[in-house]
Amino acid sequence: MKTFVGFLAVVFLTAASVYAATEMLSPGTYMATITPAVDSKAASDIESRLSQIGEIKDVAVKPDDSSVHFTVKEREEVALLRLQDAVKTAAPDRLMGTPAIQREPSQKTGVSGYEP
Numbered sequence: 001m002k003t004f005v006g007f008l009a010v011v012f013l014t015a016a017s018v019y020a021a022t023e024m025l026s027p028g029t030y031m032a033t034i035t036p037a038v039d040s041k042a043a044s045d046i047e048s049r050l051s052q053i054g055e056i057k058d059v060a061v062k063p064d065d066s067s068v069h070f071t072v073k074e075r076e077e078v079a080l081l082r083l084q085d086a087v088k089t090a091a092p093d094r095l096m097g098t099p100a101i102q103r104e105p106s107q108k109t110g111v112s113g114y115e116p
Helices: 002-020 040-050 080-090
Strands: 028-035 056-062 067-072 100-102
Touching (some): 040 056, 040 067, 040 080
Antiparallel strands (some): 028 100, 056 067
16 A cells, blocks of 8 residues: 555656646636647537636637637646646547737727737
8 A cells, every 4th residue: 555655646746747847827818729620529528627727717619710718817827738638638639739828908909919
């Protein structure tokens, strides 16, 4: 039993180390592409799995353009690899690319990311 518990501790610490060494996403709204394209079943499975990650909210997977949208909560951060692993777990034949942060439209111009 001690050997099994020791094994679990090593596995947990190894997983934590991998996530610690990966790119971290800070608070904000993100979009990433999933390849190959997702159908409605895969989109639902991925959305369900990502919604279980406590550091993110507002998860939406769109089959029409094979994109995933989510928000990293204020005062939180999440490892990119953790999100990619969740997608791979939910849909083993799919991969999530690197998310791009989505800028909020400017109050002055309504144009995303531009403010004079």
